[in-house]
C-alpha cells in the first residue's frame with residue numbers, strides 16, 4: 001500500500017457532490033484509519049458553478065472536460081446524471097483508476113452491462129453508492145436476519161415515498177427525462193429498495209426469481225425552470241415553457257424470492273406528506289422487523305418470545321460504526337451513511353480489494369428495474385432468475 005494520498009476526481013457537484021465531499025471532509029476526523037485522500041479535481045460543465053463548488057468542497061482544481069482528467073486520478077467519483085455514468089466510469093477503469101458511481105448504475109441495461117464488464121476486467125475497485133446499506137440499524141438488521149432470528153423469510157415489503165413532484169407546477173429536470181435518467185421513481189428510488197431487499201434477505205431468502213410491475217406517470221408536462229426556480233423542492237419560477245415528462249412518477253411491483261418468499265415494492269414522487277420515507281418490513285416464521293429512514297437510528301423488532309414489537313435503538317458503542325461518532329445514544333443522520341460507505345469503499349481501494357456493493361450488484365439491480373419496465377409493457381410476469 002502506498003503512503004501517498006489517493007487523489008480524487010469527482011464528476012458532479014450538486015446534491016451528491018456535496019454529500020460525498022462532506023463525507024471526505026469528515027473521514028480523517030472520525031475514521032482516522034481511513035486512507036488519506038486528496039480532493040484533486042472537481043468536474044462539471046458550468047465553469048463558474050464548478051469553480052464555486054470546488055472552493056466550498058475543498059478541491060484543488062476544476063475541469064469542464066472529464067476526458068482530459070480521467071487518467072490523472074487514483075479514484076474517480078461519478079455523481080453525474082445517469083446517462084453519463086457509463087462512458088466516464090469505463091474510461092476511468094480502463095485508465096487504472098478505481099470508480100465509485102452513484103445509483104442506478106446506468107440509464108439502460110446495455111450501459112450497465114458495459115460497466116459491469118469493464119469492472120470485471122479492471123485492476124481498480126468498482127463500487128456503487130447504495131448508501132442505505134451503511135445505516136447502522138440496517139447492518140444490525142442484516143446480522144439478525146442472517147443469524148436466523150426471524151426464521152424463514154416469508155414477506156419483504158419495501159416502499160420509498162417522496163412528494164416533491166406532487167405539485168404539477170414543480171419544475172421539469174433531467175430526472176424527468178428518459179434519455180438521461182432511464183426511468184423515474186423506479187430507477188431513482190426503487191433501485192435503493194431492491195438493493196436493500198437483496199442485501200437484507202439475500203442469505204436467507206436468496207435472490208428474486210420473478211417480478212411483475214406497473215409504472216405510472218401522473219403529470220405529463222412540467223414547466224422548464226426559470227431563473228428563479230429549478231431545485232427539487234422549489235416551483236418552476238418565472239418559467240413560461242413546459243417540457244414533456246418521459247419517465248414514471250411512481251412504480252409498484254410484486255416479486256418472488258428463491259425460497260418462495262413474496263415481495264411487494266413501491267416508490268413514488270407523489271406521496272403527499274412523505275419527504276424521504278424509505279421503509280422496509282420483513283416478516284419471517286419466528287419474527288418480524290420494521291425500519292424507516294425517517295427514524296434511522298432504530299428498528300422495530302419482534303422475535304419469538306415477544307408479544308409485540310420492541311423499538312431497538314441502534315446507537316450503542318458496539319453497534320456498527322457508532323463508536324467512531326458519539327457516546328452511546330447520541331443519534332446520527334442521513335449524511336453519516338455517506339461517510340460509512342466512503343470509508344468502506346476507500347479502504348477497499350487502498351487495500352486493492354473488491355467493494356460491496358459492486359458493479360455486479362448494480363447490474364443485478366438494473367436487471368430488476370428493466371424487468372419491472374418490461375412487465376409493465378407486456379402486462380405479464382417476468383422471469384429474473
Ligand code: SOE
Nearest residue numbers: 015103162188189192232276
Ligand atoms: C431524489 O429523489 C433523491 O435524492 C435520490 O436521488 C437519492 O438517491 C435518495 O437517497 C434521496 O432522494
